[in-house]
Amino acid sequence: DYGAIAGYGVMRTPALVVDETLVLSGRVPTAAQVHDILAPLVA
Template identity: 85%
Template sequence: MHIKILGPGCANCVTLERVTSEAVAELGLDAQVEKVTDYGAIAGYGVMRTPALVVDEEVVLSGRVPTTAQVREILAALPA
């Protein structure tokens, strides 16, 4: 699983990265988490509001900071 955190590095982006890492650890997933701060790359995903969460090249959340539990639910619902 390849997870990307899209955002310029703001506090919300840092929080999304933290809760995502917590959710990955809680679920015991084999996942690579990557930060993407390049505006061109972010726009390439069609994201207009950051932070955004991309899993295996699919935008699953944008424009808000979820809780660890919400990220865990998103990740658990995705096909393995």
Template identity: 85%
Template sequence: MKIKVLGPGCANCVNLERATREAVAALGIDAEIEKVTDYAAIVGYGIMRTPGLVVDEQVVLSGRVPTAAQVRDILAPLVAGAAR
């Protein structure tokens, strides 16, 4: 699983990255987490408000900072779907 945290490096982006890392650890999944700070790349995903979260090239969240539990809720079905 490849996860991208989109944002310029603001506090919200840092918080989303932390919540994402916590969720990945809690789920025990093997995921590569990448920070994307390039504005052109962010806009290329259709994100107009950061931070954004992209999983396997699909935008799953933008414009807010979820808790680690909320990120877990977003990732869990994707992990289950990938296992099939």
């Protein structure tokens, strides 16, 4: 749904939204970068 995607402010894909917050957009992260993004959210 393009409207929902744009609602998060995504201008380029891929994108990652966590808890209604855009945390990554426009690039493919490494595994370490994904870990760094998600680790504080599950602690």
